[in-house]
Amino acid sequence: MRNLFLFLSRNYIFILFILLEAVCFFLIAQNNSYQNAATLNSTNKVVASVYSTISSVTDYLDLAENNRRLAEENAHLRTLLPASYFDTTVVRNHKVDTIHNLEYSYIEAKIINNSTNRRNNYMTLNKGSDAGIAPEMGVITGHGIIGIIKNVSAHYSTVTSFLHTQSKVSVRFKNNNYNGSMVWDSDNSPTEATVIDIPRHVPFKVGDTLVTTTFSPYYPEGIMVGTVKSFDIDAGSNSYRIILKLSTSFNDVSYVYVVNNLLKNERKQLEEKHKDATRGN
Amino acid sequence: MLPEVIKSVLRFFLLILLQVILLNKIRFAGYINPFVYPLFLLLLPVRIPKTLLLILAFITGISVDIFSDTLGMHAAASVFLGFMRPYIIKLLSPRDGYDSDAVISLKQMGILWMVYYLFISIFLHHLFLFYTEVFRFNDFGATFLRVCLSTITSVVIIFIILLLFDKTKVQR
Numbered sequence: 001m002r003n004l005f006l007f008l009s010r011n012y013i014f015i016l017f018i019l020l021e022a023v024c025f026f027l028i029a030q031n032n033s034y035q036n037a038a039t040l041n042s043t044n045k046v047v048a049s050v051y052s053t054i055s056s057v058t059d060y061l062d063l064a065e066n067n068r069r070l071a072e073e074n075a076h077l078r079t080l081l082p083a084s085y086f087d088t089t090v091v092r093n094h095k096v097d098t099i100h101n102l103e104y105s106y107i108e109a110k111i112i113n114n115s116t117n118r119r120n121n122y123m124t125l126n127k128g129s130d131a132g133i134a135p136e137m138g139v140i141t142g143h144g145i146i147g148i149i150k151n152v153s154a155h156y157s158t159v160t161s162f163l164h165t166q167s168k169v170s171v172r173f174k175n176n177n178y179n180g181s182m183v184w185d186s187d188n189s190p191t192e193a194t195v196i197d198i199p200r201h202v203p204f205k206v207g208d209t210l211v212t213t214t215f216s217p218y219y220p221e222g223i224m225v226g227t228v229k230s231f232d233i234d235a236g237s238n239s240y241r242i243i244l245k246l247s248t249s250f251n252d253v254s255y256v257y258v259v260n261n262l263l264k265n266e267r268k269q270l271e272e273k274h275k276d277a278t279r280g281n
Numbered sequence: 282m283l284p285e286v287i288k289s290v291l292r293f294f295l296l297i298l299l300q301v302i303l304l305n306k307i308r309f310a311g312y313i314n315p316f317v318y319p320l321f322l323l324l325l326p327v328r329i330p331k332t333l334l335l336i337l338a339f340i341t342g343i344s345v346d347i348f349s350d351t352l353g354m355h356a357a358a359s360v361f362l363g364f365m366r367p368y369i370i371k372l373l374s375p376r377d378g379y380d381s382d383a384v385i386s387l388k389q390m391g392i393l394w395m396v397y398y399l400f401i402s403i404f405l406h407h408l409f410l411f412y413t414e415v416f417r418f419n420d421f422g423a424t425f426l427r428v429c430l431s432t433i434t435s436v437v438i439i440f441i442i443l444l445l446f447d448k449t450k451v452q453r
Contacts, residue, residue, distance in 0.1 A: 013331045017364040020339050024360060027346075027353030028413065 104220050107131055107258040109139075109157075116190040116250045121161040123147065125256065128155045138218035138259040144225050144248035145169065146256050148218050157258075163190055163250055170215035171195060171225050178202040179213050182225060182244065190250050193226060195242040202240070204228060210244060217264050285326060285384065293341065296321045301348035304438070313427070315435040317442060318345050318355075319362055319406050323398065327383040331367060338363025351414075358410035362402060369401050387447045399439055404432045 008015065059066075109131070113124035127133055129152045139146040139159050147161040162169065163184055172179035180197040188194055195210065208228045212219040226244040234241045261267075300318040307315060322338050342359030346352045370379070373394055387395055407428045415424050 013335070013364070016332060016335050017360060020335055020360040021357055023339075024342070024353040024357035028351075028357065030352070 103261060103263050105260045105262060107133060107260060109133070109256055109258055111159075111254055111256060112156075114161075114250070114253070116161070116163055119165055119186070121163040121190075121250075122150070123159040123161055125149075125157045125159060125258070126155070127258070128152045128157045130154050132260065133157045133258050134260075136218065136264075137261070138216075138220075139256050140219060140223055140259055141248055141253055141256050144246060145212065145219055145223055146248060146250075146253065149258065161250065162193070162246075162248070169219070169225065170213045171210045172213045173202070173204055174209040174211050174222075174224075176202070179215070180239070180242075182210070188243075191246055192229065193244045193246050195244050196234075196239060198240040198242060200233065200238055200240065204231075204242075206230065217261060217267060218259065220259060220261075289321070289325060292324060293321050297341070297344050297348075299442075300345055305349050309430075309434065313430045313434045315431060315438050316355075316403075316407065316410070317435060317439050319359065319403060319435075320439050320442065322359065322363055322366065323402055324385050327370060327379045327385060334366065335360060335363045354410060354413050357413055358406050361409045362406040365405050366402065369398060369405075372401075373397055387443050395440075395443070396436075399436045400432065403435050403439070404428070407432050407435065 107127060109125040109127040111123050112126045115121045115123070123139075123146070125133070125139075133149055133152050135149050135152060137149040139149060145162055147159040147164070147167070150158045150160045152158075160167070165184065165186070167182075167184050169182045170179060171182045178198060180195045182193050182195050185194040198204075206228050210225050210227070212221060212223040212225060214221045224247045226246040226248075229243045229245040231240050231242040233239075296318045300316065304315050304317060307313075309315075318341060321341055322334070325334060325337065338359040339356055342354075342356030343352075345355040345359075349355070375394075383389065385398070390398070411424050411428050411431070
């Protein structure tokens with residue numbers, strides 16, 4: 001304390017000088033707009049750095065509340081995004097042809113949900129009855145078949161994927177007309193299928209292409225389904241058992257075409273009648 | 282012969298009036314703004330208490346400020362000058378020191394001493410003043426040029442005033 005007083009008394013002129021200068025600069029800062037702004041700016045820098053340090057600590061305290069608010073805002077903004085609006089436009093191509101009757105029309109759709117790892121796999125498409133999709137329509141891609149429409153709602157439809165234990169598709173070789181049934185066996189991977197009921201005398205080799213037949217009311221004829229990967233003969237049977245490499249890669253498919261067979265009902269009715277007739281006989 | 286105190290008070294009012302009425306309007310070439318009011322501080326007796334000197338400097342500066350609407354700037358420069366004055370006088374002290382009642386005047390100190398004294402003091406004052414006015418060092422060169430030119434002008438004007446008012450013959 002004594003030293004402090006000693007220091008003060010020894011340097012009081014200097015201290016007075018500093019005090020007076022402080023008063024002057026206080027006055028300058030108070031009364032002159034330019035210096036005022038400049039002083040404020042430099043003091044603001046100091047003040048701001050202090051404040052930012054404080055707020056970086058206090059930010060943690062109301063982190064939960066802020067997260068909730070941000071999530072709310074995100075949800076609000078997300079509903080404004082174009083992606084959250086359901087696309088109701090449908091691209092349908094109709095060919096006007098009076099000589100040939102249009103049998104198939106296609107509806108483009110996007111797979112929005114897909115599974116391949118189960119025994120019975122289903123998909124969901126982003127179009128439904130509003131776009132003209134109805135149950136029992138076939139679904140294909142440019143590379144192969146996908147499955148059959150199972151249920152529809154106004155905006156969505158579900159597809160029974162070909163990767164389903166109940167699947168059975170009539171197929172034939174591309175280079176001849178021998179046909180069989182393609183199924184998805186329990187020992188098939190999502191990239192494989194099994195073709196049964198091909199008679200023993202049919203000539204083919206590994207790599208041959210198989211396509212859909214006219215027997216199926218779901219798919220147009222000639223859609224590629226896959227190529228022969230390997231084959232053997234069922235023990236005690238008269239037919240081949242062919243392991244097929246599917247041409248559709250079910251894992252990364254995204255845009256599909258829903259096949260609308262315009263004559264399906266007519267054919268179905270006729271075939272039902274025939275069945276009834278045979279039964280009646 | 283008036284007592285030194287009354288002379289100083291008169292000088293105070295005259296110099297401030299001269300400053301605010303006449304010289305504050307002068308801007309040679311946009312650069313040069315002469316200030317003569319520091320002369321009041323410079324002509325105070327050598328042995329004046331430093332505290333009093335500082336307070337007088339503050340009052341002088343504030344007075345000019347009030348008239349020129351630059352509250353604080355001239356006061357800051359004047360206080361700085363008031364603080365520096367004892368050191369300048371010490372720096373320029375003759376070999377045998379000053380008399381205890383020494384008064385600063387052309388007659389007593391001689392021209393050369395006065396020129397040094399004025400130049401150093403006014404330069405420091407203007408340096409402080411102009412940099413306070415600009416309040417940044419960005420335009421250092423331009424501000425320094427202003428300081429130098431204003432210092433020269435101020436010293437010339439102050440010298441003229443001294444010659445006019447120091448009736449007695451200048452001692453060589």
